[in-house]
Amino acid sequence: xxxxxxxxxxxxxxxxxxxxxxxxxxxxxxxxxxxxxxxxxxxxxxxxxxxxxxxxxxxxxxxxxxxxxxxxxxxxxxxxxxxxxxxxxxxxxxxxxxxxxxxxxxxxxxxxxxxxxxxxxxxxxxxxxxxxxxxxxxxxxxxxxxxxxxxxxxxxxxxxxxxxxxxxxxxxxxxxxxxxxxxxxxxxxxxxxxxxxxxxxxxxxxxxxxxxxxxxxxxxxxxxxxxxxxxxxxxxxxxxxxxxxxxxxxxxxxxxxxxxxxxxxxxxxxxxxxxxxxxxxxxxxxxxxxxxxx
Amino acid sequence: xxxxxxxxxxxxxxxxxxxxxxxxxxxxxxxxxxxxxxxxxxxxxxxxxxxxxxxxxxxxxxxxxxxxxxxxxxxxxxxxxxxxxxxxxxxxxxxxxxxxxxxxxxxxxxxxxxxxxxxxxxxxxxxxxxxxxxxxxxxxxxxxxxxxxxxxxxxxxxxxxxxxxxxxxxxxxxxxxxxxxxxxxxxxxxxxxxxxxxxxxxxxxxxxxxxxxxxxxxxxxxxxxxxxxxxxxxxxxxxxxxxxxxxxxxxxxxxxxxxxxxxxxxxxxxxxxxxxxxxxxxxxxxxxxxxxxxxxxxxxxxxxxxxxxxxxxxxxxxxxxxxxxxxxxxxxxxxxxxxxxxxxxxxxxxxxxxxxxxxxxxxxxxxxxxxxxxxxxxxxxxxxxxxxxxxxxxxxxxxxxxxxxxxxxxxxxxxxxxxxxxxxxxxxxxxxxxxxxxxxxxxxxxxxxxxxxxxxxxxxxxxxxxxxxxxxxxxxxxxxxxxxxxxxxxxxxxxxxxxxxxxxxxxxxxxxxxxxxxxxxxxxxxxxxxxxxxxxxxxxxxxxxxxxxxxxxxxxxxxxxxxxxxxxxxxxxxxxxxxxxxxxxxxxxxxxxxxxxx
Numbered sequence: 040x041x042x043x044x045x046x047x048x049x050x051x052x053x054x055x056x057x058x059x060x061x062x063x064x065x066x067x068x069x070x071x072x073x074x075x076x077x078x079x080x081x082x083x084x085x086x087x088x089x090x091x092x093x094x095x096x097x098x099x100x101x102x103x104x105x106x107x108x109x110x111x112x113x114x115x116x117x118x119x120x121x122x123x124x125x126x127x128x129x130x131x132x133x134x135x136x137x138x139x140x141x142x143x144x145x146x147x148x149x150x151x152x153x154x155x156x157x158x159x160x161x162x163x164x165x166x167x168x169x170x171x172x173x174x175x176x177x178x179x180x181x182x183x184x185x186x187x188x189x190x191x192x193x194x195x196x197x198x199x200x201x202x203x204x205x206x207x208x209x210x211x212x213x214x215x216x217x218x219x220x221x222x223x224x225x226x227x228x229x230x231x232x233x234x235x236x237x238x239x240x241x242x243x244x245x246x247x248x249x250x251x252x253x254x255x256x257x258x259x260x261x262x263x264x265x266x267x268x269x270x271x272x273x274x275x276x277x278x279x280x281x282x283x284x285x286x287x288x289x290x291x292x293x294x295x296x297x298x299x300x301x302x303x304x305x306x307x308x309x310x311x312x313x314x315x316x317x318x319x320x321x322x323x324x325x326x327x328x329x330x331x332x333x
Numbered sequence: 334x335x336x337x338x339x340x341x342x343x344x345x346x347x348x349x350x351x352x353x354x355x356x357x358x359x360x361x362x363x364x365x366x367x368x369x370x371x372x373x374x375x376x377x378x379x380x381x382x383x384x385x386x387x388x389x390x391x392x393x394x395x396x397x398x399x400x401x402x403x404x405x406x407x408x409x410x411x412x413x414x415x416x417x418x419x420x421x422x423x424x425x426x427x428x429x430x431x432x433x434x435x436x437x438x439x440x441x442x443x444x445x446x447x448x449x450x451x452x453x454x455x456x457x458x459x460x461x462x463x464x465x466x467x468x469x470x471x472x473x474x475x476x477x478x479x480x481x482x483x484x485x486x487x488x489x490x491x492x493x494x495x496x497x498x499x500x501x502x503x504x505x506x507x508x509x510x511x512x513x514x515x516x517x518x519x520x521x522x523x524x525x526x527x528x529x530x531x532x533x534x535x536x537x538x539x540x541x542x543x544x545x546x547x548x549x550x551x552x553x554x555x556x557x558x559x560x561x562x563x564x565x566x567x568x569x570x571x572x573x574x575x576x577x578x579x580x581x582x583x584x585x586x587x588x589x590x591x592x593x594x595x596x597x598x599x600x601x602x603x604x605x606x607x608x609x610x611x612x613x614x615x616x617x618x619x620x621x622x623x624x625x626x627x628x629x630x631x632x633x634x635x636x637x638x639x640x641x642x643x644x645x646x647x648x649x650x651x652x653x654x655x656x657x658x659x660x661x662x663x664x665x666x667x668x669x670x671x672x673x674x675x676x677x678x679x680x681x682x683x684x685x686x687x688x689x690x691x692x693x694x695x696x697x698x699x700x701x702x703x704x705x706x707x708x709x710x711x712x713x714x715x716x717x718x719x720x721x722x723x724x725x726x727x728x729x730x731x732x733x734x735x736x737x738x739x740x741x742x743x744x745x746x747x748x749x750x751x752x753x754x755x756x757x758x759x760x761x762x763x764x765x766x767x768x769x770x771x772x773x774x775x776x777x778x779x780x781x782x783x784x785x786x787x788x789x790x791x792x793x794x795x796x797x798x799x800x801x802x803x804x805x806x807x808x809x810x811x812x813x814x815x816x817x818x819x820x821x822x823x824x825x826x827x828x829x830x831x832x833x834x835x836x837x838x839x840x841x842x843x844x845x846x847x848x849x850x851x852x853x854x855x856x857x858x859x860x861x862x863x864x865x866x867x868x869x870x871x872x873x874x875x876x877x878x879x880x881x882x883x884x885x886x887x888x889x890x891x892x893x894x895x896x897x898x899x900x901x902x903x904x905x906x907x908x909x910x911x912x913x914x915x916x917x918x919x920x921x922x923x924x925x926x927x928x929x930x931x
Contacts, residue, residue, distance in 0.1 A: 076462050128646055140408055140462060141601050141645050148594060148638035156635065261590055265470045272463070303481045310470040317455040317463060 043175040048294050050174050054183025054252065055266075056290020057190040058084075061245040062267025063274065063282030064193055065238035071214040071277050072234040075126060078143040080242060081264025082150035083119065087111055087246025088255035089154055092163040095250075104168045112243040119239025122146055123232045147260065155257035162259075165250035182251040189248050190286070193241050194279055206233055214277070262306050266293065269313040275326025284324060358608045359526040363519040365612060366392065370515055374507035382506040386579055388619055389514045390572040395599045395611030396521045397565040403606030404534055405561035406541020407460060411452060411468030412596045414475035415566050417588030419445035419573030421479065421486055424583035428494030429487065434578065441574040442567065448475075449566020456562050457555035460544070464558075472593035479585045491584035499578040510578055517575070521568055526608055529787065532799050537561055538787045539796060545747060546783035550796060550844070551771035591634055595619075598641040604651025613652050695723035696759070698848050698880050704743050704753035713739040713748070715904035721848070721897075726874055726881045728895035728912075730888060732924065735901040737884045738780065741850050744882070745777045746770045757848070776846030780853055782837040784825050790836065791820035797840035831857035838866070842873055848880045849873070855887045863887065867894050892916070900924065 062080055069075055077083075094107040126142050169181035200207040209230050212220040221227055246253065253263075270289045274281020289309060296308035316323070366389055373381035394412055401407050423441030426432040432440075448471065455467050479486050486492065499510040528534035536557050540547045544554040577583060595618060603614025618640070622633040648655040699721035706714045714736050721727040729737050742748035743755060746767035755763045762770055776797070784793055825836060838854055855863050867890050873879040885891050891898060892912050899909040900921050908918045915921055 078465075125642070125646065137402070137408065138645055138649060140465060142642060144410070144594070145598070145638045145642035145645065148591075148598070148634060149642065152632075152634035152638055156631065258590070261469065261473050265466060265473060268466050272466075301481070303477055306470065306477060307474045310467070310474050313470060314451065314455050314467060317459050317467065318457075321459045321463070 043177060044298070046175045047177055047179075048298055049291060050179055051183060052291030052294035053287055054180075054186050054290070055294060056270070056287040057183070057186035058245060058249050058253065058263065058286075059266045059270040059289050060190045060283045060286025061186070061193060061241055062263060063271040063286055064190075064197060064279050065241040065245075066267065066271055067277055067279055067282060068197065068210075068234050068238050068241070069123075069231075072210045073127070073213075073231040075139045075143070076268070077119075077122075077126075077235075077238065078140065078264065079122065079147040079150060080238070080267060081260035081262070082147045082154075083115060083239065083242045083260075084246040084253070084263050085154060085255055085257075085260040086150055087115060087243045088165060088250040088253050089158070089163055090114065091165045091247045091250040092255065095166060097166055099166060099168055101168070108244065108247050111247050112240050115239035115243035116236045117239075119242070120232050120236040123235030126235075127228060127231060147264075151257050151260055158257065160256060160258060163255040165255065167251040180252050182249055185248045186245070186252075189244060190283060193244075194283055197237075197241075197279060200237075206230060210234060265306065265313070266290075266309050269309050269316070272313060272321075272323055273316050275323030278323070278325040281323055281325035355523070355526050356608065359522055362522050362609050362612055365609075366518045366522075367515045370511045371507060374511055375505045377505040379506040382508075382511055383579070384620075384624065386508075386511045386514045387576070388615055389518045390575055390579070391596070391599075391619060392611050392615045393518050393521045393572040394569045394596050395603070395615050396518075396525050397568040398596045399600045399603075399605060399607075399611050400525050400528065401561055401565045402600060404528060404537040404541065405558060406537075407456065407558055407561060408462065408465035408597075409452065409468040409562070409565065410465055410590075410593050410597055411448075411471040411475075412565065412569050413588055413590075413593030414468075414472045415445045415448050415569045416573035416576070417475055417479075417592070418448050419570035420576045420583050420588070421492070423574045423577045424492040424494040425486060427496065427577065428492045428583075434496045434499070437577075438571075438574045441577070442570040445566050445570020445573060446563065449563050449570070452566070453559035453562040456558040460554070460558060464562075468593075469590075472590045476585065476589050479588075483585070486585065487583075491582055493582050494577050495581050496578035500581070510575065514575060514579075517571065522608065524568075533557075533560065535788060535792060535796055535799070538785055542785055542787070543783045545767075546779065548747070548767035549745060549771055549777050549779070549783075550799075551768050553766075553768045591637075595637065598637050600651075601641055602644050602651055604653035604655070604657075607651065607653040607657065610651055610653045617652070695725065697721060697756075698723050698758055699727075699744055699882065700754075700756035700759075701740065701743060702754045702756075704740070704755070705751045706739065706743070706748060706753075707751065712904045714743065714750070714753075716753070717901065717904060717906050719899055719906065719909070721880060721882050723880050724874060724878055725896040726870055726883060726894050728891035728898040729882060729884045729901065730886075730891055730898060731901035731907070734903075736904040737901055738852055739904070740901065741777065741852055741882070741884055744770075745775060745850055771846070774845065774847040775850065776841040776844045776848070777850035778834070778837045778841055778852055778854060780856070782830075782833040784828070784833045784836055786824065786826040788825070789821050790823045790825045790828075791817050793825055793836055794820070794840050794843055797842070797844040829857075831859065831862060834858065835862065835866075838869070842869070842879075847878070848882070850882045850884075852884050853886060854883070855885055855890055863890055866890075870894050 062084060065080055066076055069077055090111045091107065094110065096103065099107070122143070125146075126139050167180060167182055169185070171178040172181050172184065173179070201211050202208070209220065209225045210233075212223065212225060213227055213230060217227065266289055267286075270285035271282050272285070273288055274283070274285030289312060292312065293305045293308050297305045369385040370382060370389060373385065394416055398409060398412050401409050419441040422444035423434075423437040426437035426440045427434050451471065452464065452468055456464055499513070500508050502508050529538065536547070536552050539550065540552060540554040540557045547554045547557070599614035599618045600611055601614070602618060603610030603612065618637060622636050644651060650658060697720045699719065701717065701719040703716045703718055704714045705716050706712075717736060717740060719729075719740060729740060731737055739748060743750060744757070746762070746765060746769075750763060753763070754761060757770060757773055757775060760773070762773070785796075788796070825833065828836065834854060834857055838851065841849055855866055858866060870881055870883070871894055874881060883891060883895065895912055897910065898912050898915045900907045900915060902924060907924065908915055908921050
């Protein structure tokens with residue numbers, strides 16, 4: 040493998056990896072406050088891309104681009120918060136333990152079906168705001184670099200949010216000890232809804248910024264969902280640093296597999312990674328083994 | 334591991350199976366399935382015979398999915414891929430390579446089991462949503478691989494495969510295949526009805542509700558989860574194989590992700606855990622959009638999603654569950670039940686007359702040395718040592734947070750140590766998994782009793798006996814046998830907290846554990862029940878030679894029954910010795926001033 044092939048795999052792999060890392064972080068913020076993994080995250084990412092397709096003109100300028108970003112972020116903030124309401128809806132039943140799995144999966148099915156009704160299996164093409172960048176003489180979509188910057192941006196912002204804002208601190212408190220947080224007077228439901236909303240913001244910006252390089256169609260959400268989750272499992276569920284490292288690993292490895300064996304094996308390789316990590320080190324690189332269970 | 338599996342599939346004790354009465358819904362379900370195929374078949378309506386035979390194969394897949402969700406507590410979004418791999422393998426073998434159908438069927442089921450093993454392998458280590466993602470990824474990858482390997486699988490054209498002997502009508506439009514489908518579905522339904530009353534089914538329920546309790550009963554949770562996935566794959570693969578002669582063609586687009594998700598949602602909509610749930614769910618979700626609203630079939634997925642969401646929010650028990658709840662609520666309420674140690678023990682009075690001799694210097698069965706464990710800055714154990722001699726009751730007392738439960742968890746293996754050593758029966762077990770320690774003969778209870786509402790009161794006791802494959806209890810409470818008949822039908826969910834605790838104690842006492850760890854057994858018990866409990870502890874020590882480590886806040890009780898007492902404070906041992914010595918120890922007195930209950 041030549042040096043520019045390697046550069047190509049690295050740059051594109053890290054760019055794709057940034058998407059996975061961002062999906063991983065959107066998982067984390069909800070899972071840390073409520074123990075819920077949102078199975079609709081992949082479909083939501085694609086939804087942001089579809090919205091970008093509708094809003095952006097063929098040659099967007101920065102004003103429109105930024106306005107569209109804000110608009111889509113606001114949309115998904117509201118939408119995912121509403122999804123949070125449905126998910127946290129108090130279920131008075133003996134079978135409620137798995138309810139979130141089912142409701143989030145149902146939302147994912149509904150979103151994909153809706154996108155399919157509109158666009159069939161065709162991919163939506165979204166124009167890029169910046170021209171391609173030349174890396175080792177190879178034209179590389181600028182969206183990959185924007186995505187890497189976005190991943191760093193959200194990593195820093197979420198860290199700041201958890202450490203410096205009251206809501207963020209409350210979220211950390213809930214993550215560490217739900218009962219103690221309740222006793223301390225934290226309105227748990229409200230905080231959990233905010234977490235859902237923020238995960239919507241992360242997914243909206245990722246889907247929007249990444250739209251030129253994301254495969255936006257009805258069937259692709261699940262692939263992104265699984266890659267994002269695999270990144271998270273590798274890094275350690277709940278850890279954003281883990282999501283960044285895991286995302287980069289999954290991105291580069293699956294890009295290498297696509298380059299070497301063909302794109303059709305990309306998801307297969309990701310699945311192999313997921314199973315291997317679960318067998319060898321289920322708590323991930325940065326994950327902590329659970330404290331006292333009994 | 335293979336040994337464990339052999340034990341797991343051991344048959345039910347004869348007493349239980351004789352009394353096992355299948356719910357009438359099983360027969361109703363079998364009747365409904367048979368009628369759905371045979372009535373249009375006898376009338377010669379080919380279309381409906383075909384449709385309902387196909388639907389019945391789907392019902393079998395949903396029954397397997399239902400078993401995974403309700404008994405094993407595991408999520409699978411990948412059963413469609415198992416169905417698909419079996420169908421494609423069988424079709425390729427028979428359609429492209431001219432193999433006889435029976436051989437192709439074996440090949441198909443084998444392929445299904447291989448994919449099932451791919452789900453079962455991570456199930457050894459993880460559970461719940463992790464497996465949801467693993468199975469979902471298989472559902473996503475399988476159709477991609479079909480296309481990638483199109484040279485083998487017939488590519489976009491698919492594989493035509495006809496099996497004339499199975500598809501030729503014998504009467505009306507009834508084919509041997511449709512009869513096979515009825516029999517197979519009936520068998521699947523019976524299997525699901527009987528499963529919860531077998532050792533394996535009970536273990537699945539225990540594992541899905543409380544993996545810790547499973548370990549404390551000597552069950553390896555991962556093995557049980559894996560077996561559940563393999564069983565589900567087996568049934569699903571047979572359905573997939575039968576799909577081939579029915580449809581006569583296997584195309585590459587038949588088994589996409591939504592095919593897998595369909596089965597999952599059908600179970601949810603029908604009613605998870607209900608025997609008839611899969612039948613109603615598949616009928617509703619398949620027939621309504623595909624047959625009655627064929628013009629709207631492209632809204633199919635949207636309808637699935639909306640219906641599943643609505644059901645989950647408004648009727649979380651599904652169609653069947655909601656209906657059956659409504660019916661039972663119109664009947665009279667159930668009888669009130671109590672578990673009483675009195676019942677179990679009354680008239681065993683000879684104990685008081687002849688107390689058995691105690692070994693004064695028995696061998697130490699539990700030996701903990703310099704155990705250390707911290708979570709971040711919080712020290713759970715700071716170099717604590719403990720020695721419990723055979724045939725004694727050893728009290729472990731101390732203020733809240735002093736490390737008593739941590740000590741128990743260290744002994745039973747739930748809390749691996751940072752440093753130090755644990756020996757049981759003279760063997761170093763510091764690195765041994767909890768379920769393996771249980772099998773050496775260590776039983777325990779939990780601060781929050783692990784009672785399984787899906788099982789009857791009697792079954793909740795019985796699972797203690799089944800813990801590690803011993804047949805029938807000889808040394809347990811003989812009296813319990815007479816209570817079995819009454820408890821067999823009673824539902825423990827109505828028991829108050831204290832009674833649940835007693836039930837768990839009875840369970841561990843009924844197991845053949847020689848060493849028993851009790852975590853605050855007297856909490857929530859009335860004074861009479863406490864007296865009974867104290868009596869029971871002495872009874873088990875003297876009559877059955879059990880060794881008991883007792884963590885308890887009721888100091889009076891501890892001082893009454895214990896042969897030795899260890900006092901803990903902030904993760905270390907403050908004092909240890911005979912009750913009289915401890916009582917006069919000034920350090921201990923200082924710890925407990927301010928009330929009898931420390």
